[in-house]
Amino acid sequence: MSRGEERISRVAVVGCGTVGASWAALFVAHGLDVAATDPAPDAEERLRTFVAGALDQLAGFGLTGRGRLDFVPAMADALDGAGFVQENAPEDEGFKRCLLAEIDRALPPDVLVASSTSALVRSRIVADCATPERVLVAHPFNPPHLVPLVEIVAGTPEAAARASAFYAGLGRRPVVLRREMPGHIANRLASALYREAVHLVAEGVASVADIDAALCNGPGLRWALMGPHMTYHLGGGEGGIAHYLAHLGPSQERRWASLGTPSLTPEVQAAIVAGIAEEAAGRPIAELEARRDRGLIAVLTSRTEVAADAAPTPPAPGAGDPA
Amino acid sequence: MSRGEERISRVAVVGCGTVGASWAALFVAHGLDVAATDPAPDAEERLRTFVAGALDQLAGFGLTGRGRLDFVPAMADALDGAGFVQENAPEDEGFKRCLLAEIDRALPPDVLVASSTSALVRSRIVADCATPERVLVAHPFNPPHLVPLVEIVAGTPEAAARASAFYAGLGRRPVVLRREMPGHIANRLASALYREAVHLVAEGVASVADIDAALCNGPGLRWALMGPHMTYHLGGGEGGIAHYLAHLGPSQERRWASLGTPSLTPEVQAAIVAGIAEEAAGRPIAELEARRDRGLIAVLTSRTEVAADAAPTPPAPGAGDPA
Known part of the structure; x- marks a missing residue:
């Protein structure tokens, strides 16, 4: 994953619920190494099951990269050596504020820390960070390994541009908000x-x-x-x-x-x-979800084929792959 | 087009703007004969140009039926022998009320008369009809030959059921409103x-x-x-x-x-x-429209292929074709 001088090869995924696991799959399919962490007792098993299914789906887009997927119980170990952090903790303002401050303390100040929060606003959750300007909101839509949108709320134009380049390289469509708004767009x-x-x-x-x-x-x-x-x-x-x-x-x-x-x-x-x-x-939820995912893949594929010159079009999947 | 005892072979299309022309193309592609009428001086030429392009698009769905397309200047001639009427006049309540009453007077009471109105409510536009129970709203989405939705507001459950069967036979997805509402759904x-x-x-x-x-x-x-x-x-x-x-x-x-x-x-x-x-x-409007239509065709095709058992799914195009 490169952007001029910036090359990210390892991402820390903090919080491995549905959103975190889907992000992990996307990163791995683009050849990035992932260090994932989550305090839930069955987190690793659920993560690996989800990622295996998602990688099968992504292979249908030609995304056959295979980064390493390490699950590490201690967050400090997951953050060690990370070039980017995707945080997907529960939507509790106090907890997330505390968690982001801890992540912020553990990393060199040039590493971007992105929160997947959907309901919280950036200014409040970065309030305890020592270097808040590298902490941003990057809100995906479920499931993020399929749906291209990433809504970005950053503290500086530079952080917004660096995060946008990272996600665009993963075939996502970043949208940068000019100012924060509860619920984003x-x-x-x-x-x-x-x-x-x-x-x-x-x-x-x-x-x-x-x-x-x-x-x-x-x-x-x-x-x-x-x-x-x-x-x-x-x-x-x-x-x-x-x-x-x-x-x-x-x-x-x-x-x-x-x-x-x-x-x-x-x-x-x-x-x-x-x-x-x-x-x-x-029909049970799992069946409805599986059909939704098949439908999303079909619609995304058809849209890319038909409207290669469309604006807005997400970057073609794989465009940012490390060759 | 059959529904038990009901067989419709000729449809009158009253008003041949974008909506009426798109309806005409759908009917013709399903093998129905169309008698179209519109007072505008260049109406026939615009109609035939639009229908030719739309028939090419519909052939991509395997809809290769070719009913007759007659343009007739006098509305009375278009209505003569029609088994169904699709009205697409301008969205002026007084005008439409008057027009529907005139159509109602000209036809046997068992012929359904459907208005494509998007903004007007049924109860007001049928107010001058002698047999209002066979006059209904059947509101499509642009362009109706591609987008499956038809919103139906009828005066009786029987009229709603007959109209739904007609549109379902054309691969549309009828949705029947339980009561009228400005703007429908x-x-x-x-x-x-x-x-x-x-x-x-x-x-x-x-x-x-x-x-x-x-x-x-x-x-x-x-x-x-x-x-x-x-x-x-x-x-x-x-x-x-x-x-x-x-x-x-x-x-x-x-x-x-x-x-x-x-x-x-x-x-x-x-x-x-x-x-x-x-x-x-x-990019000019025409180019954006052409790309939208290509995209709609691709999305509709992919959706049908992936989720043949999906609910809600529109009936497969062509399912209601006269064999």
């Missing part, structure tokens, strides 16, 4: 959409399964290819987004005013749970 | 997400291009495969949606409370327009 967009999806259940407009079907057979298909702004640019006809906003902006604002503000009352939760039971039709 | 979800996307621009959190990239490299990829409720079901780990709601429901509600309520002020519009110019990087 993508989870805020998802949360806004989910609020209305819950509202439509609460109001009895359609079943949970039909609301889900409306998204993934409609706008969700387009959003695998382009974001909301570009979508409305194409919705404006030959005049594009300027025409769209001038002619349909007022109706968007009226629609916004009509959106629901539901609460997750026990009744609404029960309706959602019952609706999911109907939609899942007895 | 999918555009409300899209509008909720767009509001937050505009908020993030207005607050300077990221560029328009990066916000778009965050969606289509993150949650948008998953939403091509499953909807928001199922996504959170998988986000709940082994406990599924019930676990998710019990443990993360409160944080969703806090997130909802933090979402933005932007206005499309001149400054915000200018920021969006400038951001799109940067993202489009000089």
Whole structure:
């Protein structure tokens, strides 16, 4: 993994739940050595099982690199010699603040330390670090070895650029936030959409399964290819987004005013749970996850093949591999 | 096109803008005869140009049916002998109300009349019809010959079932609303997400291009495969949606409370327009549309191949073809 003078060959993965294990698989498949650590008693076994399955999936993208995967019980040993740290501890602000300070103390000041936090903001979790400018948020989407997005919130433009280069070299699509925001970008967009999806259940407009079907057979298909702004640019006809906003902006604002503000009352939760039971039709979570992963691989592959010149397109998987 | 005793061989397409032309192509590719009408002076030429391109795309799905495509200037002639009507007139309530009443008067009462309206509600546009129970909303997503979703709002369960069978036979995914709602389902979800996307621009959190990239490299990829409720079901780990709601429901509600309520002020519009110019990087709308369509075809094809048993999955293209 190289960026000009910077060459990273060993990554410490701190916290080996689903997110950490998925990161570990991605790193290993790109030929990076990983030192992973997690205090849970069965952590190593779960990690190795997950990584084995993920490596099979990544081989389908031609990612056949095989770095070493060491599991080490003591975090200090995992950090020793690491050129990059990916932290994936539980989403507890006090704990993460303490953990990042400990990681920070153990490493030379030029090593980047990236937190996968989805819900916490950088300024608060780096507060006890001696060298906070090298500690950043790099939030992936599940599962990170497949979904390209990495949202970056850094303390300095240099840290943002170094982290972006690292992730881009792993076939990820880094997006750098200009300022921190709870939930970053993508989870805020998802949360806004989910609020209305819950509202439509609460109001009895359609079943949970039909609301889900409306998204993934409609706008969700387009959003695998382009974001909301570009979508409305194409919705404006030959005049594009300027025409769209001038002619349909007022109706968007009226629609916004009509959106629901539901609460997750026990009744609404029960309706959602019952609706999911109907939609899942007895299929266990593991089966649904496996199908999602197969679907993600197929969509990512098809998207790359069709739109090699697309913007935005994630860097081709493997582009940053050490040769 | 058959459903038990019902066999439709000729469809009237009233209004041949982008939506009507795309419907016409879908019908023709499934072997249905189309009688199309539109008062615009160059309507026939635009229609035939669009349909020719769309038929090439549909042939890629194995849809090589070729019904007749007649353009007839007088609406009465288009309706004569039609077994189904797809209306795609401008989104003006008074005009559509008047037009639907005229269509209703011209046809035997058992012929379904479907309006493609996205913004109007059924109860108001059927108000002047003598037989409103056979007039329904069947709202597609652009372009309807590629995107499977059809949102149905009908006056009777029988009309909803007949229309659903018709569209399912065309490889579409009908979703029946239990009651009417302005914007139906999918555009409300899209509008909720767009509001937050505009908020993030207005607050300077990221560029328009990066916000778009965050969606289509993150949650948008998953939403091509499953909807928001199922996504959170998988986000709940082994406990599924019930676990998710019990443990993360409160944080969703806090997130909802933090979402933005932007206005499309001149400054915000200018920021969006400038951001799109940067993202489009000089590519004209037609090129972006062509790439979107190629991408949609690739994603739909890959999705069908991978998840033949997926729910929700649209019926396989061609499944309802007259043999």
